[in-house]
Amino acid sequence: MQSGYTCQRCLSSLRRAVGISSTIRHVRPSPAHGDLQRRYYSATTKKTTLNPTQQRRTLASVESPNDRAVAIGPGALKHATPFGANEPSERPERAFLKPTNLFHSFSDSPAPGIRRRAAFMKSHAYCPHPDHRQTRAVFSPQDPEARKAANNSTHPPAFVNFECPDCGIPVYCSEKHWMDDYESHSEICDTLRQANEDDHDLHSGRYFAEFRYPGPQIEEILPNMTNWDTYLYTREYNAINEERSMRQATRLLTYPVTIASVVHELSPYNIRAGGRLTVEGLKSLSALRYTIHPPLSGGGPDVKGLRLSAPPVRIFILGARAESSLPRDVWIQLEYLFPRALIHLIFIGPESMTNRDAEFPLPERTARNPFGGIVEDRLSNHTKITTFVEYYHTMHKANYFQPYDPYFDCFVLFHPGLGHPASVHEWEETLPQLLETKVPIICTGYTEWDMQRDKRWVEEKMAGEVDMLLEPGENRFRSLRWDLNDLDPTDLTCGNWGVWAFRGKRYETTMKD
Numbered sequence: 001m002q003s004g005y006t007c008q009r010c011l012s013s014l015r016r017a018v019g020i021s022s023t024i025r026h027v028r029p030s031p032a033h034g035d036l037q038r039r040y041y042s043a044t045t046k047k048t049t050l051n052p053t054q055q056r057r058t059l060a061s062v063e064s065p066n067d068r069a070v071a072i073g074p075g076a077l078k079h080a081t082p083f084g085a086n087e088p089s090e091r092p093e094r095a096f097l098k099p100t101n102l103f104h105s106f107s108d109s110p111a112p113g114i115r116r117r118a119a120f121m122k123s124h125a126y127c128p129h130p131d132h133r134q135t136r137a138v139f140s141p142q143d144p145e146a147r148k149a150a151n152n153s154t155h156p157p158a159f160v161n162f163e164c165p166d167c168g169i170p171v172y173c174s175e176k177h178w179m180d181d182y183e184s185h186s187e188i189c190d191t192l193r194q195a196n197e198d199d200h201d202l203h204s205g206r207y208f209a210e211f212r213y214p215g216p217q218i219e220e221i222l223p224n225m226t227n228w229d230t231y232l233y234t235r236e237y238n239a240i241n242e243e244r245s246m247r248q249a250t251r252l253l254t255y256p257v258t259i260a261s262v263v264h265e266l267s268p269y270n271i272r273a274g275g276r277l278t279v280e281g282l283k284s285l286s287a288l289r290y291t292i293h294p295p296l297s298g299g300g301p302d303v304k305g306l307r308l309s310a311p312p313v314r315i316f317i318l319g320a321r322a323e324s325s326l327p328r329d330v331w332i333q334l335e336y337l338f339p340r341a342l343i344h345l346i347f348i349g350p351e352s353m354t355n356r357d358a359e360f361p362l363p364e365r366t367a368r369n370p371f372g373g374i375v376e377d378r379l380s381n382h383t384k385i386t387t388f389v390e391y392y393h394t395m396h397k398a399n400y401f402q403p404y405d406p407y408f409d410c411f412v413l414f415h416p417g418l419g420h421p422a423s424v425h426e427w428e429e430t431l432p433q434l435l436e437t438k439v440p441i442i443c444t445g446y447t448e449w450d451m452q453r454d455k456r457w458v459e460e461k462m463a464g465e466v467d468m469l470l471e472p473g474e475n476r477f478r479s480l481r482w483d484l485n486d487l488d489p490t491d492l493t494c495g496n497w498g499v500w501a502f503r504g505k506r507y508e509t510t511m512k513d
Contacts, residue, residue: 097204099244102197105168111203118170121486122161127173128490129181131155139421140449144490147184160489167192169489191492195482201244210240210249213329216336223337225266227476231257235336247481254479254496255323256334259315259412261477262442262501264337265289268476281469284440284503287406288313292341312342312384314401316411318392318430320347323414325356328379335383347387348395362389371395393429404437411441414496417450418443419457428461435462435504440469444496448472451498458502470501 097110104110106118126135128144135157138146158173164185169192171185172178178185214236224230228250232240240246261267263285269277277285292313299307317323324347335343353362353374365372371394376385388395395401411434417423418431434441445451451472458466479495 097200097206099201102200102204103168103193104196104200105163105165106170106196107163109200109203111200113203114199117486118163121170121489122159124487125160125170125489127158127160127171127177128184128488129172129177131177132157132173137421140447140453142447142449144488164189164192168196169484171489185490188490188492191482192484192489195484195492198244198247198481199484201248208245208248209238210245211252211327212238213333214238214336216339219339222266223264225261225264225268225476227268228480231477235333243480247479250477251479251481251483251495252326252330253333254475254477255326255414256331257477258444258475258496258499259410259442260334260337261475262470262499263288263292263410263440265293269470276471276473278468278471280467280503280506281440281501284406284469288408288410288440291407292338294340296340309342311408312344313338314344314346314409316346316348316392316401316409318348318411318413319416319426320349320352320387320414321354323347324349324352324387325354328376328385331385332380332383335380339382341382343383345383345385346401347385348390348392350389350391352387353389360387370398371400391426391430393433396430396433404439406439409437409439411437411439413441413443415444415446415450416454418454420453424457431458431461435465438504438506440501440503442470442499442501444475445472445498445500446493446495447497448474451500455500455502465505467503467505468501469503470499472498472500475499 104114106114106121109115109118126132128147130147132148132155134145134148136145160170160173162172162175162178163170164172164178167189171192172181217236221234221236224234228246232249237249240249262269267277267285269275269281271277271279271282291310294310297307297309299305299309331345334345353360360374363369363372363374371388371390374387376387379385416427418427443451443454445454455472475496475498478497482492482494485491485493
């Protein structure tokens with residue numbers, strides 16, 4: 001095991017005094033060694049002899065998950081030395097890309113992963129210049145393919161091959177087309193450059209202090225869910241003083257915090273003017289909040305403190321993709337916002353375990369586990385995660401999750417593409433089943449147009465059988481980072497840009513004289 005997160009002075013002392021040659025767990029650096037930067041980056045050594053008591057105490061000081069600084073990218077452990085190996089005379093800096101040296105063209109990037117992405121773009125993405133013929137159907141008014149249809153293009157499609165010198169992304173087939181269409185490209189060039197630098201930052205080899213998450217808080221300290229700044233401050237996250245670090249942090253936290261921002265009793269969405277919450281939404285969310293914010297019961301850890309507890313609140317995340325593979329420390333933040341509730345996250349979708357076979361091999365489907373669910377029930381005392389590589393409508397027909405209760409259940413659809421022509425067939429059978437449950441359904445979208453398209457499809461598909469709970473609009477806890485689409489570099493997306501919610505229509509019986 002490499003010493004990726006170990007103070008070099010502690011490590012040097014251990015090598016000389018203890019003579020460890022086998023693999024051990026990482027040792028947490030001592031607070032007495034100075035500030036955080038010096039602890040993690042110090043390349044000097046100090047000749048110190050440890051007595052047996054100090055040796056045992058040092059080896060037992062194992063770093064906790066909440067105190068861990070995460071290193072991402074191929075350069076993170078590039079210069080780390082295994083325990084027992086000879087320490088080099090001069091240890092180079094860990095980060096091979098400095099904050100002032102993050103801009104590189106994708107093809108000439110020092111990161112092999114980004115160079116592979118550039119090669120993929122050049123063999124799959126098409127030039128957006130209007131002289132070319134269309135390569136696919138137009139899905140939105142902002143789609144660059146719409147310009148090609150307007151000008152009756154006659155040139156055959158061509159793959160992108162020229163990288164803009166300002167943003168470093170392969171965007172056009174030639175320099176001529178780039179210069180000819182520069183006015184259109186300049187609208188997104190700055191954003192593309194920002195995405196380029198953010199991607200290189202992930203491969204820079206630096207330590208990401210913004211990925212260190214706080215633990216539980218006392219209940220008297222209430223989170224402020226107005227926006228990212230107030231939330232991070234009241235939840236006592238480490239100060240994030242750079243915009244790039246803020247973008248990297250919100251790219252992960254947007255998933256659990258978006259859910260919390262809707263169902264929390266301190267939600268920024270309300271029934272006041274401009275609050276976007278409808279009367280039906282207040283009814284549905286009030287039922288869920290009654291369970292997820294239970295009253296104090298006077299319970300305690302001893303026998304006298306035993307109390308009956310409510311069943312866990314089930315949050316079904318349908319069509320799960322990247323969100324199912326997020327670090328579990330990210331999803332645990334949801335628990336800290338609802339400290340008295342039990343939470344059961346259920347990821348369902350055919351792509352919910354993509355590229356995770358080495359982490360969790362799919363179990364065999366048996367009579368006791370007919371859908372091959374992967375259960376993670378030891379994350380904490382209040383959170384449980386179950387993943388199913390299956391379509392929801394198949395499990396619904398088998399009555400696997402029945403009964404549903406609006407006090408305990410909620411559905412979440414991250415970027416579902418309900419009305420997108422490429423995925424609409426996957427939701428046609430699922431949508432009526434979701435509305436039958438009469439529980440809240442929270443959806444997000446990449447853009448305003450994306451959300452409105454999904455809303456129109458739901459209303460047309462289930463005319464008169466839908467109650468709107470939260471009107472579509474910008475999500476206060478959207479990702480602040482823009483991501484590239486490798487199949488179309490001019491298509492920039494923002495994770496969970498907008499949020500809205502609906503539910504199957506309820507019919508109430510009224511008494512007449």
